[in-house]
Amino acid sequence: MRFSFSWSTRYQQVIFKQRFNFSSNFNNLNRSLNAHIKPFSLPSSQRSFSKTSSFNNIDLQILKERLCEVVGPRNISTAESTRLQHGKDESHHRAQMPDIVVFPSNTQEVSEVAKVCTDMKVTMVPFGTGTGMEGGCVCTHGGVSVDLSRMAEIREYQPADFSVCVEPGVTRLALNEYLRGDGLWFPVDPGADASLCGMAATSASGTNAVRYGTMRENVRNLEVVLSDGTIIHTAGQGRHTVKSSAGYNLTNLFVGSEGTLGLITSATLKLYGIPDTMTSAVCQFDEVERAVTAVLHVLQCGVAVARIELLSADTIRAVNSYSKLSYEEKPSIFIEFHGSEKQTEEDASVVGDIFADAGASGFQWASSLSERNRLWKARHDTLYAILATRPGPQITQLSTDVCVPISQLTKAITDTEKDLEEHKLPGYILGHVGDGNYHVTFLYDTGSETETQLVGKLSERIVERALELNGTCTGEHGTGFGKKKYLVREAGPDSVSLMKQIKHLLDPHGLMNPGKVLP
Numbered sequence: 025m026r027f028s029f030s031w032s033t034r035y036q037q038v039i040f041k042q043r044f045n046f047s048s049n050f051n052n053l054n055r056s057l058n059a060h061i062k063p064f065s066l067p068s069s070q071r072s073f074s075k076t077s078s079f080n081n082i083d084l085q086i087l088k089e090r091l092c093e094v095v096g097p098r099n100i101s102t103a104e105s106t107r108l109q110h111g112k113d114e115s116h117h118r119a120q121m122p123d124i125v126v127f128p129s130n131t132q133e134v135s136e137v138a139k140v141c142t143d144m145k146v147t148m149v150p151f152g153t154g155t156g157m158e159g160g161c162v163c164t165h166g167g168v169s170v171d172l173s174r175m176a177e178i179r180e181y182q183p184a185d186f187s188v189c190v191e192p193g194v195t196r197l198a199l200n201e202y203l204r205g206d207g208l209w210f211p212v213d214p215g216a217d218a219s220l221c222g223m224a225a226t227s228a229s230g231t232n233a234v235r236y237g238t239m240r241e242n243v244r245n246l247e248v249v250l251s252d253g254t255i256i257h258t259a260g261q262g263r264h265t266v267k268s269s270a271g272y273n274l275t276n277l278f279v280g281s282e283g284t285l286g287l288i289t290s291a292t293l294k295l296y297g298i299p300d301t302m303t304s305a306v307c308q309f310d311e312v313e314r315a316v317t318a319v320l321h322v323l324q325c326g327v328a329v330a331r332i333e334l335l336s337a338d339t340i341r342a343v344n345s346y347s348k349l350s351y352e353e354k355p356s357i358f359i360e361f362h363g364s365e366k367q368t369e370e371d372a373s374v375v376g377d378i379f380a381d382a383g384a385s386g387f388q389w390a391s392s393l394s395e396r397n398r399l400w401k402a403r404h405d406t407l408y409a410i411l412a413t414r415p416g417p418q419i420t421q422l423s424t425d426v427c428v429p430i431s432q433l434t435k436a437i438t439d440t441e442k443d444l445e446e447h448k449l450p451g452y453i454l455g456h457v458g459d460g461n462y463h464v465t466f467l468y469d470t471g472s473e474t475e476t477q478l479v480g481k482l483s484e485r486i487v488e489r490a491l492e493l494n495g496t497c498t499g500e501h502g503t504g505f506g507k508k509k510y511l512v513r514e515a516g517p518d519s520v521s522l523m524k525q526i527k528h529l530l531d532p533h534g535l536m537n538p539g540k541v542l543p
């Protein structure tokens with residue numbers, strides 16, 4: 025049965041607007057897509073986007089039928105609960121639902137979905153596991169959410185090459201479970217069990233980046249479906265090499281592109297041998313400043329730490345309570361060493377001396393798998409520990425994510441602490457300090473204008489400070505919505521103009537995840 029788009033969809037829009045304080049997406053589609061591309065300085069012959077998406081004129085039922093022909097009736101949904109789940113991530117950004125969610129089963133289907141969307145000028149937003157921190161999955165223009173989780177094959181496992189190719193439904197924990205028997209692992213570890221292709225899309229990292237790098241250093245090849253349905257392999261089909269000088273680095277063009285340039289349908293990843301020995305420790309300092317300075321000394325001494333994480337006193341208090349731990353409630357460092365037994369002992373001894381000189385106390389070592397797992401699970405659950413300190417229907421979190429040159433880290437964090445003290449606002453500091461990357465998680469009452477404004481002001485101040493110190497507005501969470509206003513200041517107007525030209529070349533109708541990354 026055909027349903028009339030003009031009635032049903034408008035009805036849904038009203039309901040949706042009421043529920044989400046939704047500001048007329050559909051009506052704004054043409055205007056905002058054009059606004060999105062206006063600043064591009066392209067030759068007039070290429071400015072052929074006046075006919076961009078006009079979802080108002082599209083029959084949703086026809087779209088649904090065409091997509092249904094591609095993925096089959098079981099793999100498409102217009103149910104409100106499914107759409108709601110796909111219109112948000114774990115960030116504070118307001119949910120905006122897609123009109124349709126599709127669940128393609130293979131790359132060919134993804135390509136056909138893209139062809140239908142391009143033909144009908146409908147926006148597409150890739151969805152991994154929805155754990156993003158910058159609103160990347162929010163469907164600013166409704167349209168189609170492309171949930172890639174049903175593509176969950178491990179395609180090319182080449183242990184001898186320390187390489188594996190995974191589809192978007194494979195998460196980091198699932199891959200590590202698969203690899204464990206062979207003594208291999210993939211170390212990039214955002215706290216959430218995110219999809220590896222989503223991690224490539226946001227250029228994610230986590231606690232292990234100081235030793236093993238971020239997604240940028242660990243993706244060897246990507247299969248990508250472009251907005252017109254073209255399927256490309258950024259390093260050439262089936263290639264798993266450690267290095268290559270052939271042509272431009274398309275792989276790293278798509279790493280961190282947050283679904284704005286194409287849909288990643290597989291990622292070829294670099295694997296590592298599981299180290300013989302892993303030893304972790306937690307210790308405390310009287311002040312955050314001392315802790316950060318001690319971390320700098322460790323890095324300057326060239327000790328190959330695998331993880332080195334800072335948690336402020338407030339943060340450790342939240343972690344203790346949530347994860348049933350009993351660390352002293354002072355600024356703390358969580359550290360881990362990987363290698364042979366002899367090497368890790370030597371590293372631990374050097375770091376122990378440096379930390380003791382800097383006034384560290386309360387060392388607790390963890391060598392058994394269960395102790396280490398408990399410690400790092402607590403660290404990965406920090407967000408939930410913080411959330412548990414202030415329950416309430418209107419309480420939300422905003423987590424900043426900046427990265428500065430390591431030499432500037434002490435100043436960045438101590439000035440941030442002063443800001444928090446001055447404004448008497450609880451802000452939970454935590455971070456991957458070995459990379460110069462740190463977060464402040466604020467909990468605030470969305471019903472309070474004062475709190476909302478203060479959190480906005482302080483989080484802006486944190487980014488401003490990072491930029492002043494030659495840092496970046498996002499070390500790992502991505503640009504999404506929240507950081508795009510800083511992009512020109514950070515990268516420069518000519519670089520951003522080039523980014524817009526690349527976007528236009530790959531997505532001439534502005535259909536791929538509109539409203540994200542580019543200002």
Ligand SMILES: Cc1cc2c(cc1C)N(C[C@H](O)[C@H](O)[C@H](O)COP(=O)(O)OP(=O)(O)OC[C@H]1O[C@@H](n3cnc4c(N)ncnc43)[C@H](O)[C@@H]1O)c1[nH]c(=O)[nH]c(=O)c1N2
Pocket residue numbers: 113114149150151152153154155156157159160161172192213214215216218219220221222223224225226227228229230231282283284286287288289404405407408500501537540
């Ligand atoms: C508790 C906790 C802790 C952390 C984090 C989250 C949470 C909830 N994160 C953030 C998050 O886990 C990280 O951004 C992941 O890379 C997101 O992966 P998802 O699969 O969930 O992508 P999600 O579905 O959230 O999408 C994120 C963006 O990528 C796009 N995308 C997703 N899949 C795609 C695909 N196959 N092709 C093209 N585009 C695609 C989406 O369109 C969106 O723009 C994080 N991050 C981090 O870097 N370090 C950290 O320490 C943490 N820690």
Ligand SMILES: CC(C)CC(=O)C(=O)O
Pocket residue numbers: 157215403404406407423454455463465
């Ligand atoms: C909410 C964030 C602070 C999550 C994150 O990036 C982390 O725990 O390191």
Ligand SMILES: [Mn+2]
Pocket residue numbers: 230456463500
């Ligand atoms: Mn982080």
